[in-house]
Amino acid sequence: MPNRLGWLRIPLYGVLVFLYLPISVLIFMSFNKSDAPFTWTGFSTKWYSVLISSPNIMEGFKNTLIVAIVTTIISLVLGTLLAIGLARYQKSSSLEAVALTPAIFPDLALAIGLLALFTSLHLTLGLHSVIISHALFCMAFVTAIVRGRLAQIDSSLEEAAQDLGDTAVGTFFRITLPSIKPALIAGGLLAFTLSLDEFVIAFFTNGPSSPTLPIVIYSMVRFGVSPEINALATVVLLISALIVTIAQRNVKVQDQL
Template identity: 60%
Template sequence: MRSLGWLRLPLVVTYVFLYLPILVLVVLSFNASKQPFSWGGFSTKWYAELAGNADVLQGLGNTLIVALGATVLSTILGTLLAVGLHRHSRSSLLDAYALVPAILPDLVLGIGLLAFFTLVSMTLGLWSVLLAHVVFGMAFVTAVVRARLSQVDPSLEEASRDLGAGQVSTFFRITVPGLMPAIVAGALLVFTLSLDEFVIAFFTNGPSSPTLPIVIYSMVRFGVTPEINALASILMLVSFTAVISVQRLTRPTDTV
């Protein structure tokens, strides 16, 4: 902070602008009063009421199904794509195409996927949302794992093959353990993005299987209640935990 000089003031203002509304939301989630800006004392009853809200529980179940499925599939496919691009391609165009789903605006990707599902006559529901989340999740995993691959010593794989190990054995015993921090970080990143994603799910979901962000959107249309504040606080806690974990797992390690 000392080295920033006069830049400290706009930096502090920016952080206050970004995080003060979040802090207010978390504080109001413990407000005993139903009035948004009338403090009625400290209470955790809104968190307890979430457990009895059938719509929220249904949305949470659908979201967890999609997020966990998208995390598993995106991690596997994204890791394989990153390894394939790193070993067998030197084309910057292919690298760019692999990351396009992560760069495209959610609105464009959602409309494009909806048009594709309609073209192939696919019924919209959790399966369509799952496939849509895999599309952009795979791109994030590829980017994270690809960055890690540049730090892996290729001589370890060569030594493994020289000692008689096959390609498959070398991949699972040498390559995967070396990439594990990036793989876990990519998986956490996909889980967080899928958990909070609204726009793509809104376009690719059916009417009978709403995800949690869609449920929150339907509740917010009638006003922000303390239940929504409590639910948003829980989601932010999960997201912050996952993001911090990703940041720690992807830190550059000192090499000897």
């Protein structure tokens, strides 16, 4: 049996190399001194200085952070409330399917539908329309994560708290909310990450005066790959890795309590 399982290591290592080798090359070449994106001539951090001094990139980075943060907050609040409602309503299978539809709907179809909706409502496109679109998209993922956590909670704990005289609101903040805290962290992380690098929906629902970072990167890539793009992608990758690390530690601490 171990010998048979040993053969599985070959495709496993192949998949890992396929996934992480391009990322490693991207990070390595972001410190390249040459203007050529894939010709190494020496170590330099000048491309990171170029990023900081570029008004278009910094504007896109600021817009992306605004959209991601606001989207995460809205998705957590509405997604949690929706998950609690689905958990309390016993005959909620059809409603749950409708609530999770944005998560399985093709991004392009969802983006076109939202654009048609905003156009019919004569809504000016901008960061607000991107936030609405991203919140609708990310809320479905938060709902699924929190809904799964609620299914694992013993309902007798909430019933016992209310039998002892606690109100429904008090039971939520003292019993339910601490129990679903790991799911909230995971859902918030996922919502922030999805909004951070989402391109298709933002491309269709954003205005020309407030581009997000993925749109800025797309406009740069159209003229060819440069070390500046490598540095920008490395920064985004490091931000995502940092958020994942912090969230994993918080979840691990909560599981140990």
